[in-house]
Amino acid sequence: MSRFLFVVPPLVGHINPTLGVGAELAARGHEVAWAGLPEVLEPMTGGRATVFPCAGLRLGAGGAVRPPDVRGPGALKFLWERFLVPLAEEMAPGTERAVARFRPDVVVADQQAVAGGLVAERMGVRWATSATTSAEFSGALDGMPKVDAWLTGLLGELRGRIGDPKGAADPRFSPRLVLAFTTEELAGRATGRGGDRIRFVGPSIAARPAEPDFPWDWLDPARRTVLVSLGTANAGAGDRFLAQCRAAGRLRADRLQMVMADPAAPPDPDPAADRDVLALPYVPQLPLLARAGAVVCHAGHNTVCEALWHGVPLVVAPVRDDQPVVAAQVVDAGAGVRVRFGRATAAQLGTALDTVLDHPGHRSAAERVGASFRAAGGAPAAATRLEHLAGTAAVSTETTEEAR
Incomplete structure (x- = not known):
């Protein structure tokens, strides 16, 4: 049996896919551990996993709050200089200790926790990349050579501080295996770096150890349920948008109910007080x-x-970072429509909702992409890829075909 160490940033969306893969590997008899911020990891793993502590900036801490007027290349520069590089430097010592103590056969480094790849390379451990977003595969920097050169130089300087100065691998793309938790039906064919190592395994969807309570009897089977969520990294940035969503929902209360994941909502609202819109700080997303x-x-x-x-269609309102790329993928796949986060009105949101709810083509497209996800294999397929990497010096073409 082998040992696998997942190195993850303190970001829920980047940790979630590793949970299913880790559970699958453990079920096959392997030893699995995580390196990251314990206060984020331990609740998500149910307190039952081995977690090696790594200091790590939370997004929005330590000056990492991006001004709203910073966009395009400036936003990318901000993300790397103010969050991802400081995160790597904070995580490097803990990652090194985790590798030394756990002695993994394979390090699985999140694409935004580049300390994982750099430390593994320096310590001579095989490593794979966990890519929880496909934005890096789109070749977005191909038309911006100066930005690309700047980022290459930044990563080279980071390698000199925490990695092997003689190393050559891009820490965002393992030279052996890049696990993409999506499919080409959504992301399109990879055109950026790492194309020959990318394996589309589909999302890793697994039950979560501690889902929040929810008043399931509040749901009216005669009305359709609309879930509104801006994720855990956008708390405080979406008050205006959520208010417009609420207004759009109330105008359609005869045919839908709206469940809102709003961090500012009271923790214990009375569901009976409002049968049309229910706002909670946290919701059980997968069951909903x-x-x-x-x-x-x-x-x-x-x-x-x-x-x-x-198979659920979407109204997407990208806020920052990779989200515009993902939103474009949703629209291109026919599985949803896009609105402007900063300017969408209740009327525009209502029209978008009517479109995805009433036009069957959007649901059909969502179901088609969902079918491709299931066919790709998800967590079991990712686990098989990692097993092959643990047992071979390199993943051969024959081996990777067998793992499909």
Whole structure:
């Protein structure tokens, strides 16, 4: 049996896919551990997993709050300089200790926890990339050579501080295996770096150890359920947008109910007080998606893939980072429509909701993408890929074909 160490940032959407893969590996008799921020990891793993502590900035801490007027290349520069590089430097010592103590056969490094790849390379351990978003596969920097050169230089300087100065691998793309938790039906064919190592395994969807309580009898079977979520990284940024969603929902209360994941909502509202819109700080997303007619979200890769896994069409309102790329993928696949996060009105949101709820083509497209997710194999397929990597010096063409 082998040992696998997952190195993850303190971001829920980046941790969730590793939970299913880790559970699958453990069920096959392997030893599995995580390196990351314990206060984030331990509740998500149910307190039963081995977690090696790594310091790590939370998004929005330590000056990592991106000004709303910073967009395009400036936003990418901000993300790397103010969050991802400091995160890597904070995580590197803990990652090194975890590798030394756990002695993994394979390190599985999240694409945004580049300390994982750099430390593994320096310590001579095989490593794979866990890509929880496909934005890096789109070749977005191909038309921006100066930005690409700047980022290459930044990563080279980071390697000099925490990695092997003689190393050559891009820490975002393992030279042996890149696990993409999506499919080409959504992401399209990879055109950026790492194309020959990318394996599309589909989303890793697994039950979560501690889902929040929910008043299931509040749901009216005669009305369709719409789930609204802006993810855990956008708390405080979506007050205006959520208010417009609420207004759009009330105008359609005769035919839908709206469940809103709103961090500012009271923790214990009285569901009987409002039968049309229910706002909670946290919601059991996967069970709700099994009953949802549509989702309104920020185009976070995790939420998008979970919705499409359930065949649910989307209204996407990207906020930052990779979200515009993912939103474009949803629209191109025919599985939803896009609105402007900063300017969408209740009327525009209502029209978008009517479109995805009433036009069957969007649900058919969502179901088609969801079928491709299931065919790709998800967590079991990812686990098989990692097993092959643990047992071979390199993943040969024959081996990777067998793992499909």
